[in-house]
Amino acid sequence: MTLPPADPLTARLSERGKDLAVVLAVAAVVVGGTFWSMRGKSETFWQAVTGWVIIALACGALYFRRRWPVGVALFTLAACAVYYPLSVYDGPVLVTFVIALYAAAAEGRFVAAVAIGVAVMLMIVYGETQQGSDHRHVDDAQFMMLAGWLLSILVLARAQRTRAAYLEEVRARALAAEREQEARAQQSATEERLRIAREVHDVLGHSISLINVQSSAALHKLGKKRTTDDPVAALATAEAALEAVKSTSKDALGELRSTLGMLRGAGEAAPTAPASGLAQLPELAERARSAGLDVRIVTQGGARELPPPLDLAAYRIVQESLTNVTRHARATAATITLDYGTDDLRLRIEDNGAGAPDGIGGGSGIRGMAERARAFGGELTTENTADGFRVMARLPFETNQGAR
Incomplete structure (x- = not known):
């Protein structure tokens, strides 16, 4: 049940x-x-004038019954107390007191x-x-009817107040839920x-880093072609590097299409390319080797x-680790260890590079890997080693998280 909040100005005008x-x-x-x-x-004239005043x-006091409910009730009661002894006509001024009494209880x-x-x-x-038995204005039946009317008015006002409080609570709950x-x-x-x-970031960062390394190698070999005694060999090496750039860029486009496929609108065809996972680690290692990094995969x-979500997360952690090694570590070798335990998968990526200056990896890449691990109830740590840098991740098999 949704009750939108009323505009304050409109509400005030409506109440007035x-x-x-x-x-x-x-x-x-x-x-x-x-009449x-x-x-x-x-x-007499003055009786009539006083009565009408x-x-x-x-009647006019009822306009202020919401602002001063008790005061208006007392005022109309006093008006009735003055009017009825004074006036000969005995008009229904008592109605004003009834309305004011109801408003006081309802407010x-x-x-x-x-x-x-x-x-x-x-x-x-x-x-x-104070009147004699022969001069009573209100007999017993009228007295009981009047008492019943007053009681009914108070009960109805109380019910109205309870209903208003209930509706206000419903409105507050609806607004809170919204x-x-x-x-x-x-x-x-x-x-x-x-x-x-x-x-x-993971898809493009890894592939573009490899392309940058491979294209730099190709340019370097083409530059040596002009000065080396064996230009054919230099040209062949540059050609191999460019082939690696072509292959890496093709893989990057495929993974990018797969990632963007998750954003497709309703009714569009699902991507046909297989989702990335640990099964693609050999291809990932081969691309890193084409950039000059000796990658070894160890399974325990x-x-x-x-x-699939856990498989993708593990793959992305390894991919981002190799990206950082290629981009920052100035390493020549890296080892990827997959340790399948009873309750979790433990990843370890070690290189023989320069390591991080403070021993702790920084940047959005490390944060992204840590977020992936935490999403599955796991953890990720990084540290410098005697030979380089190490990334370690633990990914539990059974978890209620990581559905995304």
Whole structure:
């Protein structure tokens, strides 16, 4: 149940319009009833003027019943107490007090409204005891009816107050649920954006790093062609490097299409290329070898089929590690160790490069790998070694996370 919040200005105008409508409606009833009661009766000019002034004041006071509910109830009660002994016509001015008493109870002044109602009944009892038995204005039946009317008014007002509080609570809950839903949607959008950014970074970062190394090697060989005694061999080496650039760029485009395929609209065909995973590690190692890095893959424990999200995360961690080795480490060799345990997969990527200056990997690549590991309830650590740099990751097999 969704209840949108009302505009404050519109709400104020609506309440003022309702208050004015109540005043006009009650005034019409009181004035009409007073004219009806004037049949066959007469009173002095000043009695008539005073009576009509009291009627106008009592009806007009109802406009402020929301702002000062108890005060308006007491004022209309006082107006009735003055009007009825003074006027000969006995018009229905009591209606103003009834409306004011209802408003006081409905606005949350229930105790005060009950006290006023009890005081009215006591005043009537006292007034009747001061009259002789032959001059009573309110007999027993009328007294019981009046008491019943006052009780009914208070009960109805209480019910209205309870209903208004319930609707307000429902509105507050609906608004809270809507805000929570918006916050969740925004959080989901942010997580999806970060996930896509991480995928694109890993795919393009690795391939472009290799292309940069391979193209630099090709340019270097082409430059040596002009000065070397064996230009044919230099040209052949440059050609091999360019072939590696071509192959790497082709693989990069394939992986990029696969990544962008996750963003396809409804009804579009799913990508036909196989999803990246540890099964593609040999190709990944071969591309790194073409950039001059001697990569060795070691498998320990019984290899097992991994869930696609976990398989992709493991592959991306290895891929980003090789990217960092190629780009920053100035290494010549790297070893990838896959250790299949009972409960988790442990990855270890070691190189013989320069290592990190402070022993801790920085940049978005290391953060992205750590986020992937944490998404599956695992962890990732990096450290310098005596021979270079080491990345270690633990990815649990059973986890409720990492569905994304």
